[in-house]
Amino acid sequence: MFESDSKLINAILGKNNKDAAERLVGKYYKYIYKEIYRKTSDEELAMDLTQETFITILKNLYLFDESKSAFKTWITRIAGNKVIDYSRSRQFHERSATETIDDYDREDGSNVETEVYNKIAAERVREHLGREKREDQQIFTLKAEQGYTFDEIAGMLGITAMIAKNRYYSVIKRMRKELSEFE
Numbered sequence: 784m785f786e787s788d789s790k791l792i793n794a795i796l797g798k799n800n801k802d803a804a805e806r807l808v809g810k811y812y813k814y815i816y817k818e819i820y821r822k823t824s825d826e827e828l829a830m831d832l833t834q835e836t837f838i839t840i841l842k843n844l845y846l847f848d849e850s851k852s853a854f855k856t857w858i859t860r861i862a863g864n865k866v867i868d869y870s871r872s873r874q875f876h877e878r879s880a881t882e883t884i885d886d887y888d889r890e891d892g893s894n895v896e897t898e899v900y901n902k903i904a905a906e907r908v909r910e911h912l913g914r915e916k917r918e919d920q921q922i923f924t925l926k927a928e929q930g931y932t933f934d935e936i937a938g939m940l941g942i943t944a945m946i947a948k949n950r951y952y953s954v955i956k957r958m959r960k961e962l963s964e965f966e
Contacts, residue, residue, distance in 0.1 A: 788854040795844060808837050811855070815862050822866045822929060832869060836862045856939050860921070867920055871913050911958050922947050923954045 786806065794803035815836055820829035840858055847857055912920055921940065925931040926947075933951070937944040 789849065792844060792847065792854070795841070804841055808841075811858060812837070814855070815858060818859060818862050819866060822863075822924075823869075828869070832862070832865045836865045839865070852941055856941075859939060863921055863924065864917075867917075867924060870909060908958065911961055912954070915954055915957075919950050919954050922950050926951050 788807070788810075791803045791807040791810075794800040795807065812833065816829055816833045819832045819836070820826065823829050823832065836858070839861055843861075847854065852860075912923060915923070918940065922936055925936045925939065926933070931939070933944040933947045936942075936947040940947065
């Protein structure tokens with residue numbers, strides 16, 4: 784039986800209906816998992832972040848405003864923020880450092896120096912990105928890492944494609960300036 788998001792949301796908010804909450808989560812679970820997995824390429828991490836995403840969604844459901852965005856857009860934004868928050872976390876940085884060290888143990892003849900250099904450069908990019916405004920981080924992540932178009936990003940964030948494009952290229956410009964000494 785198809786139920787509208789609005790009907791489920793109202794049942795959750797009005798009557799604290801746990802069955803409606805389960806149906807709402809069930810309706811979007813695979814979609815959110817796939818979005819997060821596409822960004823992380825890690826099944827276990829994607830499962831953890833998907834669970835955290837739905838906890839956040841249900842706790843903040845009262846903040847959803849259907850006049851500002853579609854429910855699917857709103858929850859996609861929350862999932863994206865969970866991935867960004869994770870990438871800024873200490874756990875992520877420790878894991879990245881461990882993976883860099885593990886790369887030294889390779890016996891496949893690959894150029895370890897180049898790989899380590901690329902990982903360090905990627906870390907510098909993430910550090911710089913962490914200092915940008917949250918919406919600018921989202922725009923950069925959606926465009927550079929996930930391959931969305933400016934029109935798609937505009938739809939997700941409720942801004943114009945021109946604003947998305949301007950903010951994206953402003954982040955790139957600031958990043959190039961800061962990272963130029965690294966080259």
